[in-house]
Amino acid sequence: MPGHRTKGFCAAAAALVLSAVLAGCGGSGESAGGGKVVLRYTWWGNPDRAARTEQAVALFEKQHPNVRVQTSFSGYDAYKQKLAIQATGGDAPDVMQLDYRQIDQYASGHVLLDLGKVKGDLRTAEIDPGLLATGRVDGTQYAVPQGRGTETVVYDVKAWKASGVVLPRKGWTWSQWADAVRALVKKTGRPGATDPGQSEDAFEVWLRGQGKALYTNSGGLGFTADDLARWWTFTDRLRREGAVSPAEQTTQLDGSVENTPLGRGKATADFNWDAPSSGYLALVKGGVALAPMPSGEDGTPGQYFKPSMFLGIGAHTGHRKEAAALIDFLLNDRQAAKILGATRGIPVNETIREQTASQLKDFDKTVADFQSSLEGSLKDPPQAPPSGDNALQTTFQRDYDQVSYERMSPRRAAENYVTEAKAELRS
């Protein structure tokens, strides 16, 4: 190559390199795809919820021809991890489904958009003010609840009835539940239920049945190592007796119904939230029914109505107007409500709830009936869990692994958990 061309060549090469680098840095979430605005919308759930959500999203796209919605869903555990990484990398989706325990962390971490800025596009007037307030952090609305859920003992109706064991009923206690799972394993030959020891949610219900709480109002730990040791001793004994599922089963739990012992046909009952329990229908041939969670020995109910599955907007979205419109559509559009049914819980828009109540069918009706059977008998929900709870939920499950694999006594594992939890909540 002749010398006089070198300079030009160098410049061109440098420009090429730079443009390649800059292209790599280009922001995501920018419009693409034939001049349409592209929104990313992510949620967790089961295939049933996915199918219905896709249908609703298609309708939204029809009504908003300039918007294309890119959807993505996974099981809760995987979703939680993926969202955490996206959020910390500044790459949060435009519209994201959030759990109660994520709101505080993501709001204070500036991941979520202040919804006050999109008030005009996102109507919340028809949502119960108390319920709406659960999406607020320090007075700012960061997320809107999509529904209301409560925990349930979900069971294989056919298997339980065939066993002749007394069916679960309202007001039953934890010791009656324990008797039932013991009787079930004798009659059916398979464990009566998933081992609830690994579930922070089940522990909370048990704890509330004794008038205590997971967290204090100031965000500290609301229980002692003694409480947790008693819970784990209780569940560990049932596991050793074979009345609840063994460690090899429990360790596979990942928030999806497919990997639960009930879903795999290896237990008669499970603990879950009411709406997502629709996922069992495809897996359990005998059909499933919902029963209330066991209460404390004096009849104190532990379960509560929890705002479930919030929707929030990414703080860095380039299309806040469209994102708000999508949320507005999912919450307030009558046709969308018809498609979605109770897949995320009973609708929060009160007009829509009244209109659709009579039209609910199949499992949506089961969930609605279950919730109305509990109406008025439950205690107030706790306030939103502190930031650290998001990680502690995993810690809880992991520490119980040490108990169920018999590597630690319930007491030692409980002391470990309390130490870890206190450190987590302090930081």
Place this chain on the structure above:
Amino acid sequence: MTTTDVPAPTARPPRPAPAAKRRPKREREGAAWVFLSPWVLGAIVLTLLPMAVSLYLSFTDYDLFNPPHWVGLRNYIQMFTQDPRYWRSVVTTLTYVVIAVPLQLALALVVALALKTMRRGKGFYRSAFYAPSLLGASMSVALVWRAVFNDGGTVDNLLGTGGWVNKPGWALVAVALLTVWQFGAPMVIFLAGLQQIPAELYEAAAVDGAGRWRQFLSITVPMLSPVLFFNLVLQTIQAFQAFTPAFAVSGGKGGPADSTLFYTLYLYDRGFVASHMGYASAMAWVLLLVIGAVTAVLFRTSRSWVFYASEGDR
């Protein structure tokens, strides 16, 4: 290193270059930098800067959302004195390195020896054995591995042992097997090393009456020791950094009961799941130092067992 000023002993007299056509040295260097720039930029932006930042973060409390604040040595102190899971992850990783690396190298050597003596189909078998190395690092194969070793999976059905990945004593074995299975890369290097050994040595030994085993110990092993050393160092470093197999096989949790909680997996858990990026950065730096130290020790011991053929000439 520049060699232009030093005349080589047998050099021909320098050919006088036509001065007009010769470009100044600086300009030539400029062109070199332009061609290097993708790599240099990458090294600085993607490696050096992040390393420097992570060193700083390791002395801070950083939750990824709020600005980091300086805590001095607290992360390091907590790691060494107050975190039982940290030590569990260290023990798990060391166990894995000690099991997986020697097994993998032994298998690679055995297969390389078998391939060396093979007359026909060598190319085919070499590719076939190498394939897992290309596939094995992928997430999909790790997921298949999980399915194979899960309850109701192939291994359970064949051996009736239940799912390995759900038993604390066996999950690590399943992960180690996944690594051992990827013996292709060291195998190819061994094969190349074996072909370098002069055939005369074996002929001479055979004439002297040495059996195959004797030949292996007295010729193959010493002649191959530099290659063995190279593979050992490389695979050890890789084993310390193993992440994907444990992540996929344990569903990202390092379970059951922390039995596959590799160092890197715990680092990921601290950084991205629990949002303690400062702590995770401190862990990363300790890992770097430990790998450096282990490699240094390997180099030190190599003096007593690695034989370089060129030394024999002196």
